[in-house]
Amino acid sequence: MTSVAIFDYGAGNIFSLKTSLEKAGATVDVITNFDKPNGYSGLLLPGVGNFDPAVKSITESSKIKFKEYVKDGTPVLGICLGMEMFFEKSQEGKEKGLKIMNGEVIILPDSMKVPHMGWNDLEIKRPGKILQGVDNGAWVYFVHSYRVKPNSNDIITAEADYGIKVPAVVEQDNFFGTQFHPEKSGSVGKIMINNFLDVCKR
Known part of the structure; x- marks a missing residue:
């Protein structure tokens, strides 16, 4: 069984994500720091909270640095805010x-x-x-006020069209991000969660 961790920024509201992972067969822990060595097959940064407090909780409250x-x-897997934190800066915070x-x-x-x-x-x-x-044209559920603007489009694997093109899925090395919430996206989201867990097994 695949063991993964959800990092909780303190904003809560991660029950549906934890439930989706468990239904897909994963063992899930909710963690609030990186004080212990990483014994997980995968890590998820959920899509709740605000940019500055979330980044601080990752970079300032752990003995082990995130990249380490x-x-x-x-x-x-970064979801919504979790995906946004992969980047260099955000207009949401300083x-x-x-x-x-x-x-x-x-x-x-x-x-x-x-x-x-x-x-x-x-x-x-x-x-x-x-x-x-996942089929081209598949529908997923978004809740967001910001969008990512990568320097290179090469990391964008899917977009959504709001009249402007919004990066919806990004992938770079072992980092995956969705602007939408797969745990709220029905059968399509379930496919993506299963795909992420498959990556974790490799």
Whole structure:
């Protein structure tokens, strides 16, 4: 059985993610620091909270630094805020991001109602490990006010079209990010969670 950890920033509201992982056959712990050596097959950064407090909880409250914790190639899935923290900075706060991916996080345009909430279809741009078995045009559930703006489009595997193109899935090495919430995206989200757990088994 695959053992994964969800990092809790203190915002709570991660029950549905934990339940989705357990239904997919994973053993799930909820952790609040990286004080112990990494014994997990995968790590998830959930999509709740605000940028600055979340980044601080990762970078300041642990004995082991985040990048050191996952240096052995541990797969990491960032959901919504978790994905946004992969980047260098965000307009939501003043703290530096984790700097795993080059680029920034910007607020959605004034032409859109913020936060954007609802179902949108995916435009798959290139093959991705967590997109295996997901059809182009599949619908997933978004709740967000910001979007990522990578320096390179090469890491974007899927987009959503809101009148502007919004990166919906990114992949770089052992880091995977979704702007939407797979745990709230029905059967399509279930495929992605299973795909992530498959990566964790390798």
